[in-house]
Amino acid sequence: MALEEIVGPVMVGPSSSHTAGAVRLGNLARLCWGGDVTDVDIYLRCSFAATFWGHGTDRALLAGLMGFSPSDEALKDSFRIAAERGVRYRFHGEKVDGAHPNSVRFVIREGERTMEVVGASLGGGAVELQEVDGFVLRATGELPTMVTFHRDEPGVIAAVTAILAEAGINVGSMNVHRQGRGKGAAMVLELDGLPPEQVVERIKGCHSAIRRLMLIPAGGEEVR
Amino acid sequence: MRSFESILERCRSLPLPEAILSMEEEERGLPRDVIAGRMLDRLREMKSSVLSVEQRPPRGRLVGGEGEALEAYRRSQGALSGDLVATACSMAMKVAVGNAAMRRIVACPTAGSCGIVPGVLGAYSRLNDPSEEELLKALIVAGAVGSVIAQRATLAGAEGGCQAECGAAAAMAAAALTYLRGGDPEAVFHSSALVLQSIMGLVCDPIAGLVEVPCVLRNGTMVGMAVLCSDLAMAGIRSTVPPDEVVDAMDSVGRALPSALRETSEGGLAATPTGQRIARQLLSEAPRLD
Numbered sequence: 001m002a003l004e005e006i007v008g009p010v011m012v013g014p015s016s017s018h019t020a021g022a023v024r025l026g027n028l029a030r031l032c033w034g035g036d037v038t039d040v041d042i043y044l045r046c047s048f049a050a051t052f053w054g055h056g057t058d059r060a061l062l063a064g065l066m067g068f069s070p071s072d073e074a075l076k077d078s079f080r081i082a083a084e085r086g087v088r089y090r091f092h093g094e095k096v097d098g099a100h101p102n103s104v105r106f107v108i109r110e111g112e113r114t115m116e117v118v119g120a121s122l123g124g125g126a127v128e129l130q131e132v133d134g135f136v137l138r139a140t141g142e143l144p145t146m147v148t149f150h151r152d153e154p155g156v157i158a159a160v161t162a163i164l165a166e167a168g169i170n171v172g173s174m175n176v177h178r179q180g181r182g183k184g185a186a187m188v189l190e191l192d193g194l195p196p197e198q199v200v201e202r203i204k205g206c207h208s209a210i211r212r213l214m215l216i217p218a219g220g221e222e223v224r
Numbered sequence: 225m226r227s228f229e230s231i232l233e234r235c236r237s238l239p240l241p242e243a244i245l246s247m248e249e250e251e252r253g254l255p256r257d258v259i260a261g262r263m264l265d266r267l268r269e270m271k272s273s274v275l276s277v278e279q280r281p282p283r284g285r286l287v288g289g290e291g292e293a294l295e296a297y298r299r300s301q302g303a304l305s306g307d308l309v310a311t312a313c314s315m316a317m318k319v320a321v322g323n324a325a326m327r328r329i330v331a332c333p334t335a336g337s338c339g340i341v342p343g344v345l346g347a348y349s350r351l352n353d354p355s356e357e358e359l360l361k362a363l364i365v366a367g368a369v370g371s372v373i374a375q376r377a378t379l380a381g382a383e384g385g386c387q388a389e390c391g392a393a394a395a396m397a398a399a400a401l402t403y404l405r406g407g408d409p410e411a412v413f414h415s416s417a418l419v420l421q422s423i424m425g426l427v428c429d430p431i432a433g434l435v436e437v438p439c440v441l442r443n444g445t446m447v448g449m450a451v452l453c454s455d456l457a458m459a460g461i462r463s464t465v466p467p468d469e470v471v472d473a474m475d476s477v478g479r480a481l482p483s484a485l486r487e488t489s490e491g492g493l494a495a496t497p498t499g500q501r502i503a504r505q506l507l508s509e510a511p512r513l514d
Contacts, residue, residue, distance in 0.1 A: 003248055004262040006333050006370035006379070006396075007341070007363060010269045013323030014284075014435040016335050044513060053510035054285075054434045056326050076326040093513035123380060124334075 009125055010071045017102055018048070018055035021121030023075060026064015028129050028141070029106040029117040031214055037065045039088045043105040048121075049093040058091055061104060065089075070125065103130070129216070135177050135186045143172050144194040145216040151209040152178040152185040159206040160187065167199045194218075225251075225371045228413040228467040235409045241361040243409075244368040260360065266330055267356070267363050270342040273329045277318040284324030285506065286436045290444065291318035305448060308347050312447040316343025320443035324436045333370045333379040333392050336435045339443035340393035341366055344401060344450055354404060365403045366396035369416045376468065377475035381428035382487040384478025390442045391426055391474070395419040397450035402457050415457035417467035419449050425477050427485035429492025432503035438493055 011020040030037055042061055044052055052058050056075075062082055063075035074081065082089060094105065100120035108115045118131035122140070129139040132149075139145045150156050157176065164171060170192040178185035194217055195203070204213050225231060225247055234243035245256040252259075281292055291314040297303065303310035316339035323329045329338040345359060354362075370379065373392045378384040395416035402415040423446070431437045463470060484491030493499050 001371055001374045001379075002252060003244075003259060003364065003367035003371060004266060006374060007263065007266045007367045008330055008332070010266070010328065010330050011335065012326050012328050013335050013338070014326065016331055019326070020331075020335070049513055051433045052513075054432060054506070058511075059326075071328055073326070073328050091511075091513055123382070125331075 012071060012073055012075055015055045016125040017121045017123045018051060018057045019060045020070040020125040021127050022057045022060035023064040023068060023070040024127045025104055025119040025121060026061045028119055028127065028216060030065050030067055031216060032117045032132050033108050033115055037108050039109045040065060041090050041092060041107040043092045043094040045094055045096055045099045045103045046101045048102050048104055062089055137186060137188050139188050139216060141216045141218060143190040144218050146189045146191060147214040148187045148210055149212040150185050152182050153209040156207045156209050157187060160203055163199060163203050163206055167195060169193055169195055225368055226375050228372055231368060232409055240409045240412065241364045244364055263364055264360050267360055270330045273319055273322065274315055274342050274346045276327055277322040282322045282325035282327055284321055284436045285434060287321050287324060287440045290440060308351055309448050309451050311350060312343040312347035313444040315346045316340050316447050317440050317444040319343065320440040334389045336381060336439050337389040337393035337443060340390060340446050341397045343447050344397040348401060348404060358404060362400035362404045365412060366400040369396045369399045373471055376471045378478060385426055385481045385486055386428040386442060387423050387426040387474055388478055390446045391420060391423040394446040394450045398453045401450060401454040405458060407458055411457040413467045414462050415454045417463035417470040418453040418456050420470050420474050422449055424474055427481060427492050428487040429485060429494045430489055431494045431499040432506045433489045
């Protein structure tokens with residue numbers, strides 16, 4: 001572990017897994033959604049459902065959805081801030097066989113659009129994005145991570161990785177998932193550096209099958 | 225950093241903080257200035273975590289006011305444990321209560337043990353006025369001790385019990401103090417080893433799963449262990465078992481602990497009739513999920 005991870009992170013207490021990790025899960029769900037969250041159902045699972053009240057897990061998840069960082073003391077007041085911003089939220093408990101002990105499912109809505117995001121807090125503030133709209137992803141955010149959502153078509157992987165290669169960005173790991181041949185697909189790339197804005201724009205437009213691109217900064221960094 | 229031995233080896237040609245930074249630089253491919261800069265940021269955050277709870281005393285559900293009470297007693301009657309230990313204990317408990325009350329803290333090495341290093345460094349600073357540069361070096365030394373423990377054992381209470389959280393924090397604090405007082409690198413690591421063997425096997429048994437009882441108390445009392453073990457090392461006393469082996473023993477002991485004593489709130493103080501009663505009471509006050 002790096003020195004500043006031993007002496008750190010800087011966070012709002014009381015728990016790295018149930019508070020700081022929960023903020024980060026909210027941050028991840030917000031990144032997946034791609035903008036301000038105005039209406040959300042939050043389903044707490046296992047230990048999150050059992051102990052959320054003692055660790056501010058509920059306030060932390062909501063603060064994360066609104067884009068607060070794990071070190072922002074305002075997260076304590078997230079219920080009030082959500083009310084001021086007109087964010088509608090409802091908390092529920094749910095039992096899911098085989099779910100991670102500290103996991104949560106978000107269902108975000110706006111008009112006709114909905115998105116479902118599942119994530120888990122792994123301990124020490126580290127988190128894992130597990131599912132987006134039913135796609136099993138398993139992105140930890142330990143390295144900067146890029147996720148593409150696209151239609152399963154030949155050439156998407158090559159087009160994306162070619163641009164990364166040209167930009168000199170090394171790929172540490174890569175996972176590709178699809179719902180079926182020619183259907184929705186997702187690619188999770190763990191990178192040795194977050195691509196700059198113009199590279200991101202090029203990747204978005206590099207193949208007609210790409211619908212959306214999501215960037216997750218590495219663990220300790222602020223969510224942008 | 226995988227061993228105290230490897231750091232000591234590097235210390236043959238470099239002072240301790242520089243040896244640590246040069247190893248970090250090699251392991252991570254990051255310039256040492258960047259690493260030192262991030263640690264300076266941590267040091268300043270620690271100071272503000274102490275200032276915040278001194279200006280606005282926090283309260284948790286079960287804790288609050290302990291640090292203030294000890295400080296008032298020290299000022300009015302004098303503390304038998306002395307100004308350094310009593311002041312450090314007071315600060316450590318205040319910061320730990322702040323953590324329970326959702327204040328901003330520096331996990332060091334964890335949120336549950338976040339009071340110990342700021343308490344010890346804060347009290348030492350008030351009494352001795354070291355430069356920020358010296359404090360930064362001491363924090364880097366403390367970080368290296370935590371890094372070796374993370375590598376050879378664990379820093380998670382759920383895995384290794386409280387010895388891995390408050391115990392590790394006290395070992396880090398002892399190292400920082402021994403460094404600040406001019407101890408050589410061997411004395412620094414032995415002060416940590418003396419702490420770890422003194423608290424070996426300490427269980428994690430929080431009442432109702434809250435980071436409050438006994439966590440806040442242990443943040444406070446562990447500073448005494450850190451100060452005393454620093455004195456022992458400065459007096460030339462060495463751990464019979466080398467520091468790396470002490471950490472390995474701590475790891476085995478942590479693994480041998482039953483799960484009831486590793487942050488599950490099923491054993492120790494949490495399982496006492498009073499602990500259970502408090503847990504039931506709090507649960508009845510908690511909001512319901514549908």
